[in-house]
Amino acid sequence: MAETKKIATRVSYGETLVELGAEHDDFVVLDADLAASTQTGRFKDAYPDRFFDVGIAEQNLMSIAAGIAATGRVAFASSFAMFAAGRAYEQIRNSIGYPHLNVKIGASHAGLSVGEDGATHQCNEDIALMRTIPGMTVIVPCDDVEARAATRAAYEFDGPVYLRLARLATPVFNDPETYEFKLGKGIVMREGTDVTVVACGLMVQAALEAAERLAEKGVSAEVINIHTVKPIDTDLIAQSAAKTGRVVTCEEHSVIGGLGSAVCDVLAERCPVPVRKVGVEDVYGVSGPALDLLHNYGLDAEGIAAAVEELLARD
Amino acid sequence: MTDDELRHVANEVRKGVIVGTHAAKSGHPGGSLSAADILTYLYFEEMNVNPKDPGWDKRDRFVLSKGHAAPALYSALALRGFFPVEELETLRHIGSRLQGHPNMLDTPGVDMTTGSLGQGVSAAVGMALASKHWDEGWRTYCLLGDGEIEEGQVWEAAMFAGNHQLDNLVVVVDHNGLQIDGTIEEVNSAMPIADKFAAFGFHVIELADGNDMTQIREAFGAARKVTGKPVAIVAETVKGKGVSFMEGQVDWHGKGPDDGQFEQAMAELSREA
Numbered sequence: 011m012a013e014t015k016k017i018a019t020r021v022s023y024g025e026t027l028v029e030l031g032a033e034h035d036d037f038v039v040l041d042a043d044l045a046a047s048t049q050t051g052r053f054k055d056a057y058p059d060r061f062f063d064v065g066i067a068e069q070n071l072m073s074i075a076a077g078i079a080a081t082g083r084v085a086f087a088s089s090f091a092m093f094a095a096g097r098a099y100e101q102i103r104n105s106i107g108y109p110h111l112n113v114k115i116g117a118s119h120a121g122l123s124v125g126e127d128g129a130t131h132q133c134n135e136d137i138a139l140m141r142t143i144p145g146m147t148v149i150v151p152c153d154d155v156e157a158r159a160a161t162r163a164a165y166e167f168d169g170p171v172y173l174r175l176a177r178l179a180t181p182v183f184n185d186p187e188t189y190e191f192k193l194g195k196g197i198v199m200r201e202g203t204d205v206t207v208v209a210c211g212l213m214v215q216a217a218l219e220a221a222e223r224l225a226e227k228g229v230s231a232e233v234i235n236i237h238t239v240k241p242i243d244t245d246l247i248a249q250s251a252a253k254t255g256r257v258v259t260c261e262e263h264s265v266i267g268g269l270g271s272a273v274c275d276v277l278a279e280r281c282p283v284p285v286r287k288v289g290v291e292d293v294y295g296v297s298g299p300a301l302d303l304l305h306n307y308g309l310d311a312e313g314i315a316a317a318v319e320e321l322l323a324r325d
Numbered sequence: 326m327t328d329d330e331l332r333h334v335a336n337e338v339r340k341g342v343i344v345g346t347h348a349a350k351s352g353h354p355g356g357s358l359s360a361a362d363i364l365t366y367l368y369f370e371e372m373n374v375n376p377k378d379p380g381w382d383k384r385d386r387f388v389l390s391k392g393h394a395a396p397a398l399y400s401a402l403a404l405r406g407f408f409p410v411e412e413l414e415t416l417r418h419i420g421s422r423l424q425g426h427p428n429m430l431d432t433p434g435v436d437m438t439t440g441s442l443g444q445g446v447s448a449a450v451g452m453a454l455a456s457k458h459w460d461e462g463w464r465t466y467c468l469l470g471d472g473e474i475e476e477g478q479v480w481e482a483a484m485f486a487g488n489h490q491l492d493n494l495v496v497v498v499d500h501n502g503l504q505i506d507g508t509i510e511e512v513n514s515a516m517p518i519a520d521k522f523a524a525f526g527f528h529v530i531e532l533a534d535g536n537d538m539t540q541i542r543e544a545f546g547a548a549r550k551v552t553g554k555p556v557a558i559v560a561e562t563v564k565g566k567g568v569s570f571m572e573g574q575v576d577w578h579g580k581g582p583d584d585g586q587f588e589q590a591m592a593e594l595s596r597e598a
Contacts, residue, residue, distance in 0.1 A: 038458065062454065070481035073444045077451020080429065080437050082382060083459075085451070101444055101478075109429050109438040 015154075016179040019211075020118040022157035023175050024049025027086060027116075028056045030165055037084035037165065040064060042071045047177075048088040048118040068093045072101035072113070079111035084165060087113055091120035091174060095136035106170045107143040114164045114171045120150075121262035122290060122307060123178040123212065125300035132295035138267025140172040141240040147193065148240040150174040150261075150269070152214035155184035156237055159191035167193060176262075178300045180212045196243035198250070202232035205318050206250040206257045210236050210269050212304075213260035213288070219311035224318055231318060242272050248280035258286045258317050262309055265289040284324060286317045326369055328538040334404060335365040335538065336597050339567045341400025341413045343590045346581040349417035352425065355577040357397035359501040359536070359562040360468060364394075364401045366541045367466055376406035379433040385463050386452045388437040390445025390479075391470035391499060392426040393579070399423050399432065407434035443476030445469075446496060450482045453494035453555070467496045472504030474515045480525065486555040487526020494555040495548045496527070499535065501564035503575045522557035535560025568593055 027039055031053055043066045045051035054061040064071045068089050075085035087094070094117040095102070106113045117136060124132045140148045147167060151157035157175065164171040199214065200221050209217040214235045221231040232250055236242060251257050257277060259270035270287035277283060290307055304310050308317075326334070338361045346352035368374065372385040389398050396416060403410045408422070415421035422431045426440025436452075439445040449467035456463050473479065486494055498518055506512045515521065519529045528551045532544040541560075548556040564578070565571030568590040582590055 060458075064481070064485055067478075067481035067485070069443075069478040070447045070450075070485060073447030073478065073482070074451035074454065074485065076444075077388075077437065077448035077453075078455045079451075080448060081386075081452055081455040081459075083455060100441060101447075104441045105438065105444045105448060 014181040014183070016181055017154035018176055018179045019151050019154065019157035020049045020175040020177060022154040023116050023161050023173065024052040026158045026161040027053040030162065031057045031060065037086065038062060038078060039086045040071055040075055040088070042066055042068050042089045042093065044089055048116060050088045050116070068098040069101050072098040073105045075113045076105040076111050079113050080109070084112045084114065086116055088116040088118065090131060091117035091133035091136040092131055095139045095172065096133060099139050103143050107146050110145050110169050112168065114173065116173045116175060118175040119177045120174045121176065121211070122295045122303045122309065123176055123262060123300040125177070125303060126297050128297035129294040134264045134290045134295065135267070136174060137239055137261070137263050137269060138271070141272060145169060146240065147171045147238065148174070149238050150210040151237055152211055152235055153180060153184050154182045155186045155189045156191060159189065160237065163191055163193050174211065176212055178212065181215055183215055191237070194238045194241045194243060196246040197235040198232065199235050200231070200233040202230040202254065204230045204254055205321065206232045206234060206254045207260060207314065207318065208234045208236055208247060208257060208269065208273050209260035210239060211262050213262055213309060216309070216311045217260050217314055220314035220318065223311060223315045229318065229322065236269060239269050239272055242276060244276045244280060247273055247276045251277055251281040251283045256284045256321050258288060258314065258321060260288045260314050262304070263289055265291060284321060286321045288314055288317045328542065331365055331369060331538045334369055335362045336567070336594055337404055338365050338397060338400045340591060340594050341403060341410065342396040343568070343582060343587060343594065345396040345399060345413045345416035347587040348414040350581045351417060352396050352581050353393040353579050354396065354582065355503070355564040355571055355574070356391060356470060356499065356501065357394045358566045358568060358571065359564045360394050360499045361397050361566065362536045362538060362541055363468065363497055363499065363560060364397050366538065366545060368401045368405045370542070371545050372466065373463065376434065379407055383461060383463055386436045386465045388445045388449040388452070388465070388467045389427055389439050390449065390467050391442065391473050392439035392445065394468070395425065395427050398427060398435070402432070402434040442470070442473040443478035446479055447482040449494060449496070450486045450491065453486070453491040454489065456493055457491065464493045464495065467494070469496060469498050471498055471500040471502065471509055471515065471518065472512070474498065474518065475513055483522060483525040483527065490553050491555045492552050495558065496555065497558045497560055499562050500559055501562045503564045503578065505578050507575060519559045526554060527557040528554040530556060530558045532558050532560040535562040536566050567597065
């Protein structure tokens with residue numbers, strides 16, 4: 011079997027910005043001294059006069075982006091998720107979210123898979139923060155193909171968007187020939203009848219792998235990719251839960267307030283079924299190689315399969 | 326307009342502040358009255374705006390970074406014709422277009438949503454940058470409070486504006502000397518203000534009396550001639566200016582006048598006219 015290509019979604023984002031730059035001149039890209047890491051540096055190289063570095067000043071980054079957007083343009087603003095969603099939360103809430111401005115926040119280095127930099131840089135809370143902002147669209151792409159489509163969708167969408175991107179290069183498993191991104195619409199990656207596994211980001215691939223392992227044990231898992239955590243695809247989640255009767259959520263994020271909580275919000279109102287949330291428990295991360303960290307925190311196929319089996323054992 | 330005509334308008338703007346904060350039974354009259362003359366000059370003399378087309382894309386922009394002075398901004402906008410003056414009585418009421426702090430989605434003529442201190446000046450920098458980037462020629466004005474500049478974000482914005490030589494940006498500091506917890510010296514002084522902006526690459530104009538229309542005209546006239554640097558006008562003002570019992574009183578930062586105080590304030594402002 012040929013080795014699967016691995017690409018970090020931040021690279022997909024940076025390359026797509028360059029493509030968009032060739033097609034449109036009504037947007038600019040801003041960064042806060044992390045252009046080489048967030049990959050907006052690719053846009054800087056291609057269009058130096060359309061790129062602005064505000065230096066290490068994330069509050070200013072977001073509010074300048076808001077001011078540009080208030081003149082009727084689009085502004086992409088990038089930093090690490092920790093400093094975008096974390097440090098500049100209130101700027102995003104009051105100066106971008108409230109006036110519903112066309113700022114597209116490309117937040118890289120989200121989650122534990124930041125790796126060696128450790129807890130201060132591993133943002134496991136950004137989905138929770140961003141999805142509480144009225145009118146904010148929150149997208150967590152699962153691979154290169156989806157991240158490219160999501161970046162384009164963010165540009166085309168009228169309103170603020172939070173794009174959650176990863177540092178870690180991960181397998182490209184969607185087919186660019188057939189893949190279609192619809193904002194707010196989840197994707198059934200694999201049909202099943204015993205359990206619904208809802209995932210986002212790099213956990214989608216882990217969920218698919220878990221479903222393979224479970225199939226060998228006679229468990230039929232339905233895998234749903236929720237790339238748009240907000241607005242979430244309530245119908246798809248409720249319909250699948252009604253069919254399988256149990257749900258496991260998977261995210262590289264705190265179990266408090268993220269995808270798992272969003273799914274539980276849907277299920278509590280539409281289809282109450284037992285749920286297991288696979289994510290970062292109420293703790294901080296630690297330094298270490300990304301894949302080892304994900305394994306240690308149970309954020310891989312093995313952890314997902316174990317959670318499914320535990321849920322099934324409750325019956 | 327002549328300075329006398331502008332003084333008359335500024336007095337009407339002050340009446341609108343009193344009407345609004347009285348009707349709301351809340352709001353921020355002190356910092357609205359200190360800025361009334363500057364706002365009047367901006368909307369009636371300095372800025373290129375069109376009340377019949379508030380969203381005109383080539384208009385000059387104004388950002389009220391000290392968003393709590395919304396009553397003065399609304400009053401100036403209403404008198405300039407962006408919406409009916411009678412609407413000032415709906416300030417802070419449910420269903421009103423006049424929110425407690427400005428929201429660009431609600432109010433015709435409001436160019437930026439503000440209220441959380443320190444953010445508006447960055448947005449103004451973004452606007453000035455956009456005007457330069459797309460080569461559109463319009464100017465951006467921003468009004469900061471002197472307490473507001475304790476926010477670190479103000480200096481992030483100033484650093485960027487200075488480094489990018491945004492000479493289409495004029496930042497005005499309404500230096501009335503008072504903030505909620507006391508005088509700015511007592512709380513956490515940002516003095517010397519002029520030196521700080523100069524150090525960040527601004528051309529600084531010290532406006533000795535920011536409630537004097539002749540001096541305000543001179544300051545903005547000088548600002549227009551500056552090239553290669555953003556301009557900071559540090560305007561010495563009196564909080565509560567024009568209403569005797571509010572002048573220099575920190576208590577009048579954030580409350581509305583009751584019926585008796587409303588009558589007295591309106592009587593004083595009517596005599597002034």
